[in-house]
Amino acid sequence: MRSSHVCDNPANCDRRTAVLCEAAVMASVLTGRPPIRESWRRSLAAGVDPDMSAAPQAIDAARVADVRSAHPLDRHLPQLRDTLRGVADATTHLMVITDGDARVLWSEGPSDVRRCADSVGLIEGFRWSEEVIGTNGIGTALSTGAPAYVRATEHLVRVLQPWSCAGAPIVDPDTGQVIACVDISATVDALHPAVVALVEAAARLTEACLALEMNHRDECLRARYMRHVRGDTRALVTTTGRILAADPDSWRGGRVVVPEAGARVALPDGRTAVAETLGQAYLLRATGSEDRCSLTLRLLGDEQPCALLDGRRIPLSLRHAELLALLALHPSGLTGEQSSLYIYGDEGNPVTVRAEIHRLRGQLGNIVRAKPYRLDCDVEADFLTVRRLLAAGDVAAAVRLYPGPLLRRSESPAIQAERDELAAQLRRQLLHRGDAEALWCYAQVADDDLEILATLAGVLPPGDPRRVSAQLRRDRALRDD
Incomplete structure (x- = not known):
């Protein structure tokens, strides 16, 4: 789309000629391909400066590796690399893969092309969305949700006009959201049509692989939970x-x-x-009736305990959390004497419990019943779910739902017994049949447990940074002891 009236290097023209060159470029773009014309309008409306010198950095260099490893495409990188390098010219082309926010996670190419890319921020950790760097193969593909080809002077930002690029978005079949963009860029006036087609084919192939993984996960979930x-x-x-x-x-x-x-x-x-x-x-x-409420209790971990009443979050005091945990454990109800014994021990007084129940009813309404004390609603609780999963032998799912002990600060005899039993069951199953992921997940919420850390260090493969972390934590715990 380069105009015959545009000089190749406006910087070498006098001011008047440069202005005419820039005007000709804009005229050629705005009368050119509709996708590029619309992209320029979006970019200018976002306030992009055509004279900016480079894309902005969005991820610290030290964090790029962590963001990569957490991205769904991390395990598909070898396939993408092989697919693109099979046709793209390895001596002149740069392969770029971003996340759904247009942040570059991978960038590969020859050293001379990478040097040029470095100068405009086409490197790991920098963002290439339309609203920050204008029309380009990555940002425009992500904005439209469709493959995009941007040739030379079709770039809004002038420093990018020596480049041509082709990008295609990758959609996660599980969420339906765009999670990445694959791009081929080069410092040429135009890319070969085969390269443009290749980028789209690579994106579709990756989506097919993600769909296969999703279908496998689905079948595992059906096999595990279909009985419900x-x-x-x-x-x-x-x-x-x-x-x-x-x-x-x-x-x-x-x-x-x-x-x-x-x-x-x-x-x-x-x-x-x-x-x-x-x-x-x-x-x-x-629900059997629109009038019947649902109550979910979140009592595990160090966060303030809370209840969700039909989805509405209600913070709970420690005493009210203890009462609700007991009522969830005893759906048929408790007398005042039983409640007092479970919460306060032998020194308890049913009158004290009655006052707390009255205050709790003020928070939750008539779902808190008396004679006996019980919950008249659909009740779910995080600690009960973990208990059910352990009973079913699903230790991996149980540990993912376990952010820490049940009401850690509670001194109620009944709560202490439930807390200790749940933690012991989870730990026992982890040591007997927990995989590396489950052990690592538990190690993040549990106090340094020498046996868990030693088991974790033994099952993680050499070179896994988590193995080093487990060994260091174990050594530190031993020194502290």
């Missing part, structure tokens, strides 16, 4: 809102709003369901 989908209008849903299985089966393959434990979710037929967590998925259970 039986009658009463239930649905097994991923943490991203995809319906894996349902009764009725016609809902399978659809989507619901991403659920949250204890919250209410609209089912495909318009009815309301309560979301119950199963570790790696949610079970949606249609």
Whole structure:
């Protein structure tokens, strides 16, 4: 699209000639391809300065490796590299892969091309969205959700006009969101049409591989949790809102709003369901009545305990959290004497419990019943879910839902007993059959446990940075002892 009236190097022209050159470039673009014309409009509306010198840095260099390892494409990089390098000219082309926010995570190419790329920020950690660097193969592909080819002077920012680039977005089949962009760039006036087609093909191939992985995970989840989908209008849903299985089966393959434990979710037929967590998925259970409430208790870990009443978050005092934990453990109810004994021990007084129940009812309403004390609603609790998962032998899911002990500050005899039993069961199963991921997850929330750290260091492969971390923590704990 380079105009015949535009000189190749406006910097060498006098001021008047340079202005004419720039005006000709803009005229040629704005009367050229519609995708480029619209991209220029979006970029200018975002305030992009055509005279800026480089893309901005978005990730510190020290953090790039961590962001890469957490990205879904990390394990697919060898395949992408092989696919693109098979056709792209390894002597002149730069391969760039970004995340969904246009932040460069991988950049590979010959040293002379990389030097040119460094000067404009086309390197790891820098951001290439349209709103920060204007029209380019990466940002425009991510803005439109479609492959984009930007040739030379079609770039809005003048320092990029020696470059041509072709980018294609990659969509995660699980979430339906754009998670990456694959791009080929070169300091040439135009890229060969085969390169442009190759970029799109590489993106589609990667999406196919992600879909295969997703389907495998889905089958594992169905095999593990399908027994829960039986009658009463239930649905097994991923943490991203995809319906894996349902009764009725016609809902399978659809989507619901991403659920949250204890919250209410609209089912495909318009009815309301309560979301119950199963570790790696949610079970949606249609409520029998719109008037019946759902209560979810979050009492594990060091965060302030809270309840979700039909999705509304209610902070809890330690005493109220203890009472609710006991009522969740005893769904048939407790007398005042039993409640007093469980909370205060032999020195307790039922009158004190009665006063606390009265205050708790002021927070939660009439779902807190008396004679006996009980909860008249659908109740779910994080510690009960962990207990069920351990009983089913699903230690990996249990440890993911375990951010720490049950009401750590509680001195209630009954709560202490439940807390110690749950922690002991989880630790025992981890040591007997926990994999490296489960052990590592537990080590992040537990106090330095010499046996857990030693087991972790033994199962992690050499070269894994987590192995070094486990060994250092174990050595430090031994010195402290």
